[in-house]
Amino acid sequence: MKGAILGKKLGMISYFAEDGAQVPCSVIEAGPCPVVQVKTVETDGYSAVKVGYREVKEQRVNKPEMGLFIKAGVKPVGNITEFREYNGDLQVGDVLTLGQFAKGDKLRITGTSKGKGFQGVVRRHHFSGVGMATHGQSDRQRHPGSIGSSSYPSRVFKGMKMAGRMGGTKITVRNLTVVDIIEDQNIILIKGSVPGAVNSVLKIIKL
């Protein structure tokens, strides 16, 4: 991994490329992310950098975390995240910024998708529904149909696709392209959509 940062989704806009093409873009406010800990294979068994995003009030941080910040000598930050296998000469107290990225870079972005609530099988698993609207049927149009056989096995198999909570899960999108970077505003524009609602925190990693 050569570049990584934490950011906040701001929304989407249109963007005109040099050749006049209209590109749908996600706007992400990313960084600065101070490094609060550097983990190495010798001391921790794996290598990673632990970073935070957005300063938080001191009273919002619990004592063990505060100890980490005091040791690192950085102001308390929220959204503590580890980036594994970060190969770069980073010291505690360094700050990750958008300077690591360039136009045209390919990214992997991880976030929490929007919660959709309790959804039926048609929306959740793209079932096609069972019945017809006519021929005496009145209430089978969005049903799952059979969920298994009868006396054998006398149970429903684990993992059977059914209605339930949808969304609100961790989603990773790969191969997203950087369209533009406005470094003094900490803004990165990415072609296409990214997971999650506006203001949700995203992990941005260079492929």
Add this chain to the structure above:
Amino acid sequence: MNKLRMIENMTKERALEVRRNKDGANFVEIPEFGPGDTINVAYRVVEGEKERIQNYKGIVIARRGAGLHQSFLVRKVSNGIGVERVFPLFSPMIQGIVVIRSGKVRRAKLYYLRGMSERKIRAKLS
């Protein structure tokens, strides 16, 4: 949300800047226009290496969208065949827009002009 608006304005400025750089002294601001107006859109066409300007004249029958994403729909009748074309309002490919005639209409979307004869349309727009 405000920050997003700010970024949108910045990208809008950037799109204008592209036009300014391309046209230099020939740069013209995009005028105000609405549905019913007869306009001429000078649009850049890239042919291989070269770039030339193509004029497209017709009646604005709809404007849609907000912010940087706004677009407008222009209808004209070419050799007896109706042609409708959507232009992004802030596209750097637009060289200029000239309002030839402004029309008086009561509707925002003039889809009812489709299939009308030219004489009828003229009567409708004045």
